[in-house]
Amino acid sequence: MTVATTVLAVSAAAGASPSTADTTAFDIVPLGVEGGVVEGSTSAWFIARHGHEQGLACDAGTLVPGIRAAIAKGGFPAGTRPSDVLHRRIGAYLITHPHLDHVAGLVMVSPDDRAKPIFALPEVNAALAADYFNWSAWPNMGDRGKPPLLARYRYRDLAPSAEGVPVEDTGLAVTAFPLSHGGTLSTAFLVRAGEDAMLCMGDTGPDAVEHSTRLDSLWQAVAPLVRAGRLRAIIVETSYPDPRRDEDLFGHLTPRWLHRELGRLAELAGGAGKLTDLPVVIGHIKPSVDGGPETVATIARQLSEGEGPPVRYVIAEQGLRLEF
Template sequence: MAALPAPLAAEPVRPHVFDVVPLGVEGGIEEGATTAWFIAPRGGGAGLTCDAGTLVPGIRAAIDKGGFPAGTKASTVLHERIRAYLVTHPHLDHVAGLVMASPDDVAKPIFALPEVNAALAQDYFNWSAWPNMADRGKPPFLRRYGYRDLTPGVPAVRVEGTGMTVSAYPLSHGGALSTAFLIEAKGDALLCMGDTGPDAVEKSSRLGALWQAIAPLVRQRRLRAIIVETSYPNARRDEDLFGHLTPRWLNAELERLAKEVGDRSLMNGLPIVIGHIKPSIDGSDEAARTIAGELNDQPSAGVKYIIGQQGRRLGF
């Protein structure tokens, strides 16, 4: 899709700080393509995933499409390059890959809000749905994964082996708790957001609080990109959103961010990476094309919208 026009006074191109490989970008139905984003410092090799709805099929797709270097083995990515998992919320399309790959994975942490980690222990790694591959919940503990609880608003926590830190902010998702993760490296940041509805529909103030928290990073030109869902086209009724966004609502929320930033020109060209579009059962890409068109019809604050594609590496 065509990018938005560049600002009239274009700033010098800055070197990328983050490599992002979408392992899965769908909002359901496609079992091998549900939400997962591999994020690493540029050229650093080792990183983490923000959500893990798909792992091995997404890694294979990324190798085929150049997201990882030619000749890379899927096992190398799973065992060596992915050093940790960030889980925004425990819905199946965000954790299925993590659960399925766990018997063949290596030891690593799962970073999440306490309620999310508790749900993973209770609903998945419980010796009923799946063996307990973690270090909490129903014994015996196989300890493949270690739950690392994050506290909202607490200074960033180091993710060992990646050169990155992470902090967590709660989001409202149709009555469920979701999470936005602020990932920082080399003095800059990237925001990876889980499923969320707009504050006005959710009767929440969580997005407003998130915009307040990240506005200083935009003013300082330290926020490199935002990864966010847009599940449905604008024709979807508010009462049928079930905790998701449309282009109209995303633009409205980004307008709120622009107001927090103060100087709207500082939003010009900010990459907004779109994922979690709900696919058609029949395989049509009509929803994605409609959403892409609606985003660019009324762009908010000069941001640059990018539709995430499975396996296609992005740099920010």
């Protein structure tokens, strides 16, 4: 099975996760890694406890095209069929926010999906019911909203910052933290596997630009896990390269702002050394319409050359498996 390798390391040699544990905690397969424009690779991540077949999808902008790409690249075992992943391996959805590039796959595939829950903040689930599964944009595949209710999906509202809620049959538990995304409520999901944890973050702007303290609250919540060596990875967006005017961020991050935000996490965790080699997986890079590699290469270079803490940046590639 192919495993994605680190694309670049910053301020420290590439190495293992800082976790004190000796074994891998999470298997991650990026199903969609881009921030729009390309319909077949928008935000979606398959996350499972290491060695478990059934896991969850964190966002679902792309499903079937991403699953097919992952099978072709060895992200799932040889002989896996797309229907196996959709119907059996994905046991639940975590939806960070209701923007189209994060939910289009969920909506499109719903008539062929099997019954499963959607975990989200209450406002996000309310938007899915009102704006998509409403018998206008799409048949109502949910269990609330405009009748008749087909109830293929069961909305599970998560209270912000509540203790981890178990996701049935996955060995995982999730906690939702609100994020600010240019006027839209977004979410960071802390996914736990026993004592270990990882963050799957939706779109977010920096606190200073968003006039928010939500990222700071998130960093305070996960800093004890960093100090204990139990935060295995962070999945985070970096939509645009530098320089970009703050007023043109539209609720997104650049390498400069990501460095600054991770620097705040380092302060709360006890110093930059606490983040040495922590895998920070980069997604939601907005590609050029012409499909050239320049944007990805520029962001990769700017991350490597910046003055952030000594984390290990990994540029996610659709379909290539990651293990942390």
